[in-house]
Amino acid sequence: MAERRLFGRAAARGLARGVVTALATTDTVPDRIPGSPEAERDALVLAVAQAGAELEALQSGSSGAASEMLGFQIALLSDEELTSPALAAIECGRPAPLAWTEAMAAEIAGYAEAEDDYFAARTADLEDIRDRVLALLTPGTGQVAVPGGAVVAAADLPLSRFLAIDWREGGAIVLTGGSPASHVAMLARARGVPMVVGVGGSAAALAGCEVLVDAEAGEVVLEPGEASRAAFAARIGAQAAVVGAHAAFRTRPAATADGVAVSVSLNIADVAELERLDPAICDGIGLVRTELLFHGTGALSDEAAQYGAYRRIAEWADGRPVVIRTLDAGGDKPIPGVTITGESNPFLGVRGIRLSLHHPKLFLVQLRALARAAVHGDVRVMLPMVTVPDELAWARQMLNAALDELAEAGIPARRPRLGMMIEVPAAAIAIEEFDADFFSIGSNDLTQYVTAAARDIGAVAELADPGNPAVLRLIASIARHGREAGVDVSLCGDAAADPAMTDRLLRAGLRSLSVAPSAIGPVKQAIAAVDLHGCAA
Amino acid sequence: MNDAPAGMEAAGSAELVNAVGLHARPSVKLTKLAKRFECRVEIALDPSGPWMDAKSPVKVMRVKAPLGAVVHVRAAGPGAPAAAAALLQLIRDGFGEEPHSAAGGGHG
Numbered sequence: 001m002a003e004r005r006l007f008g009r010a011a012a013r014g015l016a017r018g019v020v021t022a023l024a025t026t027d028t029v030p031d032r033i034p035g036s037p038e039a040e041r042d043a044l045v046l047a048v049a050q051a052g053a054e055l056e057a058l059q060s061g062s063s064g065a066a067s068e069m070l071g072f073q074i075a076l077l078s079d080e081e082l083t084s085p086a087l088a089a090i091e092c093g094r095p096a097p098l099a100w101t102e103a104m105a106a107e108i109a110g111y112a113e114a115e116d117d118y119f120a121a122r123t124a125d126l127e128d129i130r131d132r133v134l135a136l137l138t139p140g141t142g143q144v145a146v147p148g149g150a151v152v153a154a155a156d157l158p159l160s161r162f163l164a165i166d167w168r169e170g171g172a173i174v175l176t177g178g179s180p181a182s183h184v185a186m187l188a189r190a191r192g193v194p195m196v197v198g199v200g201g202s203a204a205a206l207a208g209c210e211v212l213v214d215a216e217a218g219e220v221v222l223e224p225g226e227a228s229r230a231a232f233a234a235r236i237g238a239q240a241a242v243v244g245a246h247a248a249f250r251t252r253p254a255a256t257a258d259g260v261a262v263s264v265s266l267n268i269a270d271v272a273e274l275e276r277l278d279p280a281i282c283d284g285i286g287l288v289r290t291e292l293l294f295h296g297t298g299a300l301s302d303e304a305a306q307y308g309a310y311r312r313i314a315e316w317a318d319g320r321p322v323v324i325r326t327l328d329a330g331g332d333k334p335i336p337g338v339t340i341t342g343e344s345n346p347f348l349g350v351r352g353i354r355l356s357l358h359h360p361k362l363f364l365v366q367l368r369a370l371a372r373a374a375v376h377g378d379v380r381v382m383l384p385m386v387t388v389p390d391e392l393a394w395a396r397q398m399l400n401a402a403l404d405e406l407a408e409a410g411i412p413a414r415r416p417r418l419g420m421m422i423e424v425p426a427a428a429i430a431i432e433e434f435d436a437d438f439f440s441i442g443s444n445d446l447t448q449y450v451t452a453a454a455r456d457i458g459a460v461a462e463l464a465d466p467g468n469p470a471v472l473r474l475i476a477s478i479a480r481h482g483r484e485a486g487v488d489v490s491l492c493g494d495a496a497a498d499p500a501m502t503d504r505l506l507r508a509g510l511r512s513l514s515v516a517p518s519a520i521g522p523v524k525q526a527i528a529a530v531d532l533h534g535c536a537a
Numbered sequence: 538m539n540d541a542p543a544g545m546e547a548a549g550s551a552e553l554v555n556a557v558g559l560h561a562r563p564s565v566k567l568t569k570l571a572k573r574f575e576c577r578v579e580i581a582l583d584p585s586g587p588w589m590d591a592k593s594p595v596k597v598m599r600v601k602a603p604l605g606a607v608v609h610v611r612a613a614g615p616g617a618p619a620a621a622a623a624l625l626q627l628i629r630d631g632f633g634e635e636p637h638s639a640a641g642g643g644h645g
Contacts, residue, residue, distance in 0.1 A: 072561040072594075075568065081595040110599060118557045119601045125561070183561075 003225045006199040010218040011180040014194030015236050016172035021146050022207035023154040023161065034095035041087060044096040047136035052077045054132065058160060069159055069183045073129055082107070082129075097137045104130040121181040128158030146171075151211050153203040159183045167193050172213040174220050176203050196220055246521025250281045254524040256506065257531040263512040264524055265321075267492055271309050274316045277517055284320035286440065286514025287382070287492040288313060290327055290366070291335065306369035314377030321378045323440065323490075323514075325421070326366055326395075328384035330355050331445075338362070347445075347454070352385025352421075353395065360398065367402040371413040379416045382440060386420040389433050419488075425449050428474045431481045439482060440514070443493030447471050466495035472508050479509030490514055499526035506530050547621035548611040550584075555631035559602035563632040568594045570627055576614030578624060584609050591624065 034040050052074060059070040076082055085106065089099035104126060111123045146152055148169035156177050162184045165171070173188060178197035188195040194215035212221040212232045221228050254262045265286030268274065293306060314322050329335040330351025338359060343349035356363040373379050383395050396418055406413040422428050423442035428450075431439070443466045448454055450471050453463035465471075475491070482489030490512035495501045497519035505513065506527070515523050553559055559567070571578040571591040579588040582602055588611065589596040602608055608628055612620040 068562050068565075072565050075565045075594040076598070079593050079595045081590075081593045107595070114601050116558070116601060116603050118560055119598075119603075122561060122598070 002223065003228060004222040006201065006220040006222065008196045008199035008218050008220070009180060010215045011178065011185040011197045012188035012193055012195035012215060014192060014215045015232065015239060016151065016170060016194045016213045017232060018149055018151040018171060018211065020153045020206045020209045020211055021150040022203045023152060023157070024204065034093060037090050037093065040090045040096040043137060044083065044086060044090065044100055047133045048077060048083055050136050051129070051132045055160065058163060062163060066163055066187060073125055073159070077129055097134060100133060100137065101130065117179065117181045121179040124156050124182045124184065125159060127156065128160050131158060132160065151213055153206040155203055157184050162187060167191055172215065174199060174206070174211070174213060176201055245525060249524040249528065250521040251278065252524065254527045256527055257529060258533050260532050261511070262506065262527050264520060265490065265512070265514040266520070267514050267516050271312050273517060274313065279316060279318050279320065281520050282320070285313065285317055285322045286490050288322065288324040290325060291329055303365050303369045306366060307372045310369055310373035310379065311376045314373050314379050317377055319377060321380055323380045323382050323419070324370055325382045325384055326356060326363065328352050353383045353391050354385060357394065364398055364402055367399050368406060370416055371399070371402055371406060372411060374414040374416040375412050380438065381416045381418050383420045384442070385424060386434070387424045387426050392420060392434055392436055422446065422478055423449070425474070428478060431478050436487070438488040439478060441475060441478060441489070441491040441493065443471070443491055443495040446474065450474065466493065466501060467504060472504060475505065475510065476508040483509070488512065497523060499523060502526035503530045506532060507535055545617060546611070546613045547618040548609070549621055549625045550607050550609045551625045551628040553602055553604055553606050553608060553628060555634040556604060558604045558606060559597065559600060559608065563634065564594050564597040566632050567624065567627060568592055568597055570623055571620065574612070574616050574620035576612050576617045576620050578610070578612045578620050581609045582606055
């Protein structure tokens with residue numbers, strides 16, 4: 001058979017090769033002569049109860065997201081509202097399997113037509129419930145066993161079926177339908193099972209085929225030829241080597257080839273990002289963006305909610321420093337009701353600390369929450385877009401006011417260290433004018449202000465290069481000032497996460513970088529390749 | 538929330554703030570909470586209805602309430618004010634889930 005390719009959407013990234021096991025989906029319902037309505041009703045009630053018991057057994061063996069998703073199915077199945085249309089049809093003389101399938105079809109259609117992808121994706125859960133009950137109503141319609149490491153092909157994969165498959169030997173999922181928003185796709189991403197959805201055609205036709213599943217590109221190669229096979233094997237090998245090398249560096253303290261220690265911290269925007277991370281991979285959190293806390297209805301913009309979020313981050317860090325940036329809205333980050341709309345040049349307008357000056361109450365609430373969270377760890381407060389020393393002085397007064405208020409009210413609080421971002425050239429050039437407790441270079445904005453080129457304007461994006469000598473000289477002068485004045489200097493822009501920039505940043509004198517969680521391994525590896533022998537800094 | 542006589546009727550509304558709206562897990566939490574009260578509890582996206590039984594996960598899912606939708610809650614019977622208040626609080630708290638986070642990553 002000649003090589004063929006199917007194209008779909010990647011729902012869980014990864015590469016896998018294997019032989020297809022096709023799972024049939026229920027499309028024909030055994031139509032039989034119904035028994036008495038009482039007998040049919042009893043059969044359905046029993047099957048629903050058994051299905052519920054099966055799901056509860058599955059749930060007791062699972063945890064986290066899988067357990068919650070099964071809980072959803074159990075809740076639906078134990079709701080009389082789900083079975084009542086089928087029971088009504090049985091009263092009218094329908095056999096139980098048909099009555100059940102038809103009633104579920106109506107419920108599923110209601111979800112399928114939802115405009116919201118998330119609700120539409122819940123059809124898979126209802127189909128899962130339908131098939132489980134149906135299998136109990138019509139014994140003998142057994143399920144195909146899935147061998148370890150198989151590529152599972154189906155129209156859609158029910159959640160409970162996914163959980164019943166042993167993925168430890170690898171494998172992948174190819175769906176002719178399906179959705180990246182389904183519960184199964186979420187679990188596949190969490191467990192690292194490559195998954196491609198929406199390839200079309202018939203799953204049964206793929207049974208027994210050897211396939212290469214490229215869930216990076218959303219492509220499936222059927223009966224691959226020698227060339228495709230070799231290229232794919234090379235990609236799998238390269239990926240495994242890269243992942244393995246990065247993993248080896250992740251939990252080690254970072255140091256250059258000649259043994260100079262470098263601090264590597266995390267940038268995060270949401271507490272949820274920390275859930276699956278081991279604090280041992282970093283030396284702290286170098287940047288917590290707080291803009292997301294202020295979005296939506298402002299539900300999180302109250303003090304208690306902010307305090308809760310900051311405290312959770314501080315507790316996760318377990319004594320390591322946590323640098324939390326005060327609201328940095330404006331520019332490319334508008335917040336309805338807070339930022340000013342219609343500025344002719346928002347990047348040169350009211351943003352960062354300038355916006356806080358316009359909203360002192362909002363700022364005070366954030367400082368109170370930060371001072372309270374500082375009781376639970378080494379919380380540090382960082383001000384964005386500081387241009388003149390007066391802004392720093394004003395923020396310190398506000399922090400004093402927040403601490404006084406809290407002390408008066410008898411609320412536990414601690415004075416956090418107060419530092420600033422260096423992203424405005426005026427601050428970078430006259431760095432010695434600012435008596436901040438620490439500095440963090442925001443290389444994205446600093447670069448675009450120094451080069452007068454916006455990163456989001458394609459025609460000039462190349463000019464916005466953090467490797468520009470002018471930017472590197474500023475970084476070097478800030479690092480030198482930090483060493484001389486005994487003030488910590490870090491860098492938290494995208495340049496910190498770019499292995500191609502690592503050597504130049506360390507040579508400029510930086511010894512602290514803050515990067516996204518996924519960049520920790522690659523950056524530590526890049527640091528290990530740098531040799532600073534003979535480098536003055 | 539209006540000041541109905543204790544144990545009779547209560548109503549109010551709250552906006553959905555969790556990322557994906559009143560979906561699978563939140564609807565399970567909502568119905569479980571509603572079932573702890575003896576009174577009738579209903580929800581709707583429009584104060585003029587249709588009103589759905591807040592104790593039925595199947596019916597709550599049929600509402601398909603997305604992020605940003607305002608959910609109206611009404612309760613009638615014993616403990617109605619407490620029931621309405623509890624449900625509204627759960628909705629305002631985003632069901633203990635992460636808030637909506639579709640905003641851009643922002644510059645460092």
